[in-house]
Amino acid sequence: MTPAPGSDAILARMMSLHPKVIDLTLDRVWRLLAALDHPERRLPPVIHLAGTNGKGSTQAMIRAGLEASGDRVHAYTSPHLARFHERIRLAGELISEEALTKLLDRTHAANGPDSITYFEITTAAALLAFAETPAEWTLLETGLGGRLDATNVVERPALTVITPIDLDHQQYLGETIEEIAGEKAGILKRGVPCVVAPQHEAALEVIEAKAARLGVPLMAHGQHWHVTTEAGRLVYQDERGLLDLPLPRLRGPHQIVNAGTAIASLRALGRNEAAAEAALRADWPARMQRLSRGPLVDLAGGAELWLDGGHNPAAGAALARSLRDMPGRPAQLICGMLNTKDIAGYLRPLAQVAQGLHAVSIPGEANTIPAADTAHAARAAGFDPVAEADDVAQAVRDITARDPAARILICGSLYLAGQVLRDNG
Numbered sequence: 001m002t003p004a005p006g007s008d009a010i011l012a013r014m015m016s017l018h019p020k021v022i023d024l025t026l027d028r029v030w031r032l033l034a035a036l037d038h039p040e041r042r043l044p045p046v047i048h049l050a051g052t053n054g055k056g057s058t059q060a061m062i063r064a065g066l067e068a069s070g071d072r073v074h075a076y077t078s079p080h081l082a083r084f085h086e087r088i089r090l091a092g093e094l095i096s097e098e099a100l101t102k103l104l105d106r107t108h109a110a111n112g113p114d115s116i117t118y119f120e121i122t123t124a125a126a127l128l129a130f131a132e133t134p135a136e137w138t139l140l141e142t143g144l145g146g147r148l149d150a151t152n153v154v155e156r157p158a159l160t161v162i163t164p165i166d167l168d169h170q171q172y173l174g175e176t177i178e179e180i181a182g183e184k185a186g187i188l189k190r191g192v193p194c195v196v197a198p199q200h201e202a203a204l205e206v207i208e209a210k211a212a213r214l215g216v217p218l219m220a221h222g223q224h225w226h227v228t229t230e231a232g233r234l235v236y237q238d239e240r241g242l243l244d245l246p247l248p249r250l251r252g253p254h255q256i257v258n259a260g261t262a263i264a265s266l267r268a269l270g271r272n273e274a275a276a277e278a279a280l281r282a283d284w285p286a287r288m289q290r291l292s293r294g295p296l297v298d299l300a301g302g303a304e305l306w307l308d309g310g311h312n313p314a315a316g317a318a319l320a321r322s323l324r325d326m327p328g329r330p331a332q333l334i335c336g337m338l339n340t341k342d343i344a345g346y347l348r349p350l351a352q353v354a355q356g357l358h359a360v361s362i363p364g365e366a367n368t369i370p371a372a373d374t375a376h377a378a379r380a381a382g383f384d385p386v387a388e389a390d391d392v393a394q395a396v397r398d399i400t401a402r403d404p405a406a407r408i409l410i411c412g413s414l415y416l417a418g419q420v421l422r423d424n425g
Contacts, residue, residue, distance in 0.1 A: 051163025068278030147186020227260025
C-alpha cells in the first residue's frame with residue numbers, strides 16, 4: 001500500500017495552485033472559507049497584528065502573558081523558520097504532523113483545482129484548525145500588509161495591534177510610508193480598540209485618520225502609554241499606573257518597544273501586572289538569538305554565535321543598536337539576503353558597528369542575492385574587510401581562524417536563519 005502523503009507533499013501541491021507567490025486580494029480566501037463553512041466566524045476572540053517589524057516578537061509576548069493567566073491561546077505566524085508546523089500553534093502547542101496532514105488534506109479538497117496562493121490556502125487551513133480546537137484566544141499575524149492580507153477576514157476581532165511601520169515590500173504595499181501605513185491600517189475594524197506602537201509621524205497620521213472614520217479607540221505610544229528603561233529595568237506607564245518590570249528576555253533596544261506594545265495589549269484585554277511580567281519572559285527564535293549548542297556552535301569553538309532574521313532598513317538600524325549595546329568585542333557578520341530587499345539600506349547602519357562581513361548565498365532560495373553581489377553591496381556600504389564564503393559553516397571557519405574569540409552574527413534573512421536552525425539542529 002502506498003503511504004499517505006505527509007504535510008510536506010501536500011504543501012508542495014499547494015504551491016502549484018497559483019502562478020504567483022503573492023497576489024493580494026481576498027476573493028479567493030472568501031470562496032474557500034465559504035466552502036469550509038466559514039471557520040473565521042467560529043474563532044475564539046481574535047487579536048490581529050499588523051506592522052513592518054516586531055509582529056512576531058510582540059505576538060510571542062502577548063501569548064506568554066495570556067498563557068500565564070491560564071488561558072489557552074491559538075497563534076498563527078509566518079514565515080516559519082525550520083518547519084511549517086511553527087506557523088500554527090493550537091491551544092499553546094505546535095500542531096502535530098498527523099493533525100497538520102489531515103487539516104491540509106481537508107483544505108486542499110475543499111479548494112479543489114481553483115486558483116489560490118500558498119499563503120491563502122494555508123491561512124484558511126489555520127483558521128479551520130482554530131475554529132475546531134477549544135481555546136480562549138486567537139492571535140493572528142498578518143503575512144503582508146493588512147487590508148488585503150488573507151488573515152483580514154475576521155469581522156470583529158477583540159483587539160488590533162499595529163507594530164512599527166517602515167519601508168518594506170514596496171512592490172506590493174506602496175512606495176511611501178503613508179501608502180504602506182494605509183495598507184497596514186486596513187486591519188482596523190469599526191469600534192474595535194487598537195494598540196499602536198511607536199510610528200513615524202506620517203504613519204501615525206494615516207492610522208489616526210482611519211481610526212477616526214471608524215470610531216476606533218486608539219491606545220497609541222507617546223499619547224496613551226509609554227515605555228523606557230531605567231537602571232536595568234523596564235518601566236511602563238499608562239493611565240492605570242506605572243509598572244516596574246525586568247527587561248525582556250529578547251535582546252535589543254527594539255524589544256523594549258515590542259514589550260511595551262505587548263503590555264499595552266494585555267492591559268487593553270484586562271490583564272494584570274503578573275501577565276505583563278510573564279510577557280517579558282517570552283522567547284522568539286532568530287531575533288538576536290544566541291546559539292548555545294549544535295554543530296555550528298561546536299565549529300565556532302570559543303567564538304560567540306548569534307542569529308537574527310531582520311531584513312529591511314529599520315531592522316538593520318535596530319540590529320546596529322543592539323550590537324552597539326554589546327560591549328567587549330566587535331561583531332563579524334555572515335550575511336545572506338533576498339533580492340526583494342533593500343540590501344543597501346539594511347547594511348548601511350551595520351557597517352558602522354561591525355568589523356567585517358562574509359557574504360553567502362541562501363541555499364535553496366531562487367531569489368537569493370548571490371554572495372558576490374552581497375559582497376559588492378557590503379563594500380559600497382562601508383564594510384572592510386569583506387569576503388565571500390560557500391556557506392555559513394565555511395564563513396564561521398574563516399572568521400574563527402583569524403579570531404577564535406569573535407562575536408559572529410548570522411543575519412540578513414529569515415530564510416537564512418531558518419536554514420541555520422535546521423542545519424544546527
